[in-house]
Amino acid sequence: MTLHTVGHGTLAADDLAQILRDAGIALVVDIRTHPGSRRHPHFGRAAMEQWLPEHGLTYEWEPALGGRRAPRPDSSHTALKVPAFRGYAEHMETPEFGAALNAMLAEAAARPTAVMCAESLWWRCHRRLVADATVLLRNQRVLHLMHDGKLRDHPPMPEARVEGARLVYDRGDQRLPHIGRGTEQA
Numbered sequence: 001m002t003l004h005t006v007g008h009g010t011l012a013a014d015d016l017a018q019i020l021r022d023a024g025i026a027l028v029v030d031i032r033t034h035p036g037s038r039r040h041p042h043f044g045r046a047a048m049e050q051w052l053p054e055h056g057l058t059y060e061w062e063p064a065l066g067g068r069r070a071p072r073p074d075s076s077h078t079a080l081k082v083p084a085f086r087g088y089a090e091h092m093e094t095p096e097f098g099a100a101l102n103a104m105l106a107e108a109a110a111r112p113t114a115v116m117c118a119e120s121l122w123w124r125c126h127r128r129l130v131a132d133a134t135v136l137l138r139n140q141r142v143l144h145l146m147h148d149g150k151l152r153d154h155p156p157m158p159e160a161r162v163e164g165a166r167l168v169y170d171r172g173d174q175r176l177p178h179i180g181r182g183t184e185q186a
Helices: 013-022 045-054 083-091 095-110 127-137
Strands: 002-007 027-030 058-061 113-117 141-145 151-153 160-163 166-169
Touching: 002 013, 002 095, 002 127, 013 045, 027 045, 027 095, 045 058, 083 127, 083 166, 095 113, 095 127, 113 127, 127 141, 127 160, 127 166
Parallel strands: 002 113, 002 141, 027 058, 027 113
Antiparallel strands: 141 151, 160 166
16 A cells, blocks of 8 residues: 655646546545635635546545644654644644544555645645654555656655654654763763
8 A cells, every 4th residue: 555645736726636647546635624725726625525526536634634733832742843743743642643544544545545735845744744654653655746746755754763653753852961060970
């Protein structure tokens, strides 16, 4: 099973549909928290429910995988400097996220699936964290579908480590214990 990710960006509806069809995608799972766009109304949920099937694609919205999550002050994901990523990493620890990820991956095992968000660049989107969880926790391949039609294998973030059944983003940010005056060892 391979999961794909795509960001609609500023593409025309026909262009996105063509990219998806060329990649063999059958199901688009929208993982935007608020599936709408004032600048690009064709990427609103209601519009996509209409035009994607016209192109032979199925559309589903999965709000439990949506981004824009606020981080906790005591987050263990200290290597993630972008607050929205830190908040999403915390959300990934919830039963709601785990159930939604499992359901989406079951769909992806049955038919070629792409998770979609607005951001064109996967490394600037929470799709990056969904891909990390898919690769590192579910041992499944993830390919990022670029606007030029090329596919890129997902490289998990080097800051991520598996701890039990969860990811922790703290590599490279471990704080060394403070050695105070008079406690240095030779």
